[in-house]
Amino acid sequence: MRRYATLSSLFLLLLLLLLPTPVVGGGDARAAEAGGSPGTLFHEANRLYLAGEYDDAARAYADLHESYRIEDPVLYHNLGNAYFRAGAYGSAILYYQRALHLDPPDDVADSLRANLDAARRTLSTRYRASGDENQFIYSEAAGFLYKATHVLGRTPLAVVFAVLWVGFMGLLILWRLRPDLRWAGRAAVPAAILALLLGLMVWGQLYTDASQRVGVVVTDDAVLRDGRHEDAKGKAVPEGLEVRIVEQDPSWTKVELANGHQGWIVSEQVKQI
Incomplete structure (x- = not known):
């Protein structure tokens, strides 16, 4: 079972800034060299982000999440920002949404919503001249029971x-x-x-x-297919699109679009919020 570690943003940042400087490495090796301290990984990820090394920063934040099973809105906020700067807008939307599901403090929530809107607008510009970012929102979850x-x-x-x-x-x-x-x-x-x-x-x-298991398409080459094989007929779906997850297996995920159309996407190309 995953450990749920939601902290207030100020407390988390103050706590982590008091911890020692990280040792640069990779994955589990980095965590081991850091003496098992999540603060060192957080420091290193922040350093990489401020240095403009956004891909490496995203990997470092992800290492922190995966190694320690930490679920925190501030960590997800930073991870989403790193993906945004790296041009991985679908992954950015995924982590902004995950952060918002953790009931973050108001200041963090405001920043998350602004960044989420920016990511959707960027993808809207890429895929549609109208710039309507609402096309990326799965709307069924806004039904009466949900509200x-x-x-x-x-x-x-x-x-x-x-x-x-x-x-x-x-x-x-x-x-x-x-x-x-x-x-x-x-x-x-x-x-x-x-x-x-x-x-x-x-x-x-x-x-x-x-x-209402909602997921996000996290790659720009995803195809919604009629069956669970690469030769099945399909059509491209945009990165950042929110879909309802109907069924999953290790290789393929069955999803439903906002218009009710269902199909299969390679599992690594869609992630559950």
Whole structure:
């Protein structure tokens, strides 16, 4: 199971800047030479990015994510920026979207949305003269159930649910211990109803996120084919396009476009958000 490590942006940056200078290497060797410290990898990735070595910076950020299974909006933000600067706009969109799914702080979220829009506009210019970046957004996830259950992000929703549930239990216990405090019993009813509604929203988020597996085309040579083989008839699909993932195996992924058309893409060319 992957370790979930979401930190506030300021805390993460301050923590990592206090760690020692990295040893330059590659992949797992670099992590070993760094004494197992993620901070050294982060420093090295930042150095490469500031030096304009964007491909190497992207690999370094990816090493940090893969070696330590860290999922953090700041790390994904930087990784997306490195891919953007390297011209890998599909991968940039992927990591901007992954970062936004982690409920980042407002300042990080604003930067992510601005960069996401910039990547989509760049690809729109490449593929269509109209410059309509909305063509890259898979719209089915904006249905009623999705909207109703995603009014709040998962983290704040879970916090509010926990507070209401603890409040309900506290009021219920107080009322049982002190039957004369009728207000406690009356207050427990709306607390229970709100906790139930928020619990349903949490379930709805888990359900819709699992059923609406959205991916991003991360290469500029992807082809949507009618079957799971290279000779199957197909058509090119643009880099950065968001699709719904229907079925996956190690070699091929079945996807659905926003217009409902389904087909198969080589698995390494589409990544799940």
